[in-house]
Amino acid sequence: MRWEPGARERLQAAALELFATRGFEQTTTAEIAQSVGLTERTFFRHFSDKREVLFYGQDQFLQAFLGGLHAAPPNASPLEVVACALDSAAAFFPDERRPYSRMRQSVIDKNPALQEREQHKFAGLAVAVAEALRVRGVGEPTATLAAESGATVFGIAFAQWIREGEERSLADIASQVLHELRNLARP
């Protein structure tokens, strides 16, 4: 019992379940741990704080974003590079994942503290993308502008993707939102 594998994943699943039914603040870290046969102390061994249990594992997503970025042709413009990154990132959210993403987001949308954490992760993503663009030779403030714009486009596209009744793929939506961004600059 003590040595069952996948402690982290079990904690994450149990936490999401409890947050969805009881609410984030009405769920204690002790309850989450106990619900999978662990102690509160072990919860904090895996997650630096209570909110992090919902965000741990985002590195994969960041890596996808950066991967698409590196795959962009060398002569691509900053925004074209961002378009590649968006395509690559969108691939990490196939349509089967929509129900799960919806559930997770509905928990986040109900709690300001979780929104703060989400926005912080997004900001970190933009910082990493900007750094990667600078390595490609893009100067400031263009690199940061392009990176933040990419994060914004992804955020808007993702929100639309999980909306009830939406059927388009995330990549399709993101590409359309990016097109709208281009239009913004020339009315």
Next chain:
Amino acid sequence: MRWEPGARERLQAAALELFATRGFEQTTTAEIAQSVGLTERTFFRHFSDKREVLFYGQDQFLQAFLGGLHAAPPNASPLEVVACALDSAAAFFPDERRPYSRMRQSVIDKNPALQEREQHKFAGLAVAVAEALRVRGVGEPTATLAAESGATVFGIAFAQWIREGEERSLADIASQVLHELRNLARP
């Protein structure tokens, strides 16, 4: 002594002072309160949590942003409206305020929890600006794109404004960053 006015402002000043010298986490809410002759309970009567003491009063800034937005000519494009809002917002940071802004930002930059709060406030700003744009008849996702872009431009300009050795006004910097954003769409 007990009813000395300006309790909130004194708490904010003392908190910034203590955070800057000792660090945010090394300062307790009780210490802040006692340093101005109040109790911890009173601190939490004025601020919903420890971090908020650094952010309380941002409404003025939001109002400045929205004020510039309403002052924009009716036929202006979304990005032109955002440009007006940026001008108006920049006016709330005259050059005399640079030293204070620098000190405050250096505290925030040293602590992830404070960065989360700052990003959350920024996100709230973008939401309000997007809503105001929709009222003006701008559709989605353009309204949100323009609003988030405005927030991004302001953030980049502000970071540059408080950099050591920078002498240009915030409005000048913001206008140049906005120009870069326009260039992003057409290479």
Next chain:
DNA sequence: GTCTATAGTGCGATAGAC
């Protein structure tokens, strides 16, 4: 103003994997 629950930390002990 007082009291209490919860989050989160530090350290040492323990139990299983190898």
Next chain:
DNA sequence: GTCTATCGCACTATAGAC
């Protein structure tokens, strides 16, 4: 035996309830 995940306990600070 070593290594590492888990546990137990004592503790502080935040924040909210009363």
